[in-house]
Amino acid sequence: MPETAAAAPDIVHCQGERFRLYLSEEEIQTRIRALGEQIATDYADLGVPILIGVLNGAFIFTADLMRAIPGDSEVDFYKLSSYGERKVSSGQVTELKDIDAKLEGRHVIVVEDIVDTGLSMKYVIDQITARNPASLRAATLLRKPDAAKVEVSVDYVGFDIDNLFVIGYGLDYGQLARNLRAIYILDEESEEEASA
Ligand code: IMP
8 A cells, every 4th residue: 555655646636626635545544444343343243234335426435444344244335416517515316326235124334425415315314214224324434514414423434524625535526536545625725826
């Protein structure tokens, strides 16, 4: 990991806007290892959990989290609409692909990339609750506490972050930047310069 972590630039540009390094690859991976250990401990006596990754944003986090959980786990995916070209939530959640696995009686962990307004996480939790799982918990790599519009309880949180648009590690801006290994935050100073 050191060579890729070192290779992560401090500044990247996406869709003509400037973003600065916010969480390094090493910080992300260290936190995910801790979450994986925590989940393994919590489910040791409960049973095999099934991770439900919320596409597209959570595909990388879901893969890394699953590999950080020692012991058995299963995975499936649920696809919701993303922000598209915008940097703010439309406030509408659209389902694009349902979960294939039967969740009744299962120990389900919803895996999100980020909880922003909380509307998507609440939608997923409501949908899965209706399928009568044996237990249901939620994990997110990032959470923006200042952006919350609905209250959702999240059991495993990677990082609480500032209320600014972020990209990388699965998170996109107009479908780009998902491949970045670190997380980058919108550089507000460059925004101010542009509007001055
Ligand atoms: P929420 O429903 O507002 O909580 O946001 C849910 C979805 O919006 C996330 O799963 C992301 O796909 C997307 N999203 C929210 N904040 C950001 C961001 O800062 N950058 C990129 N995508 C975001």
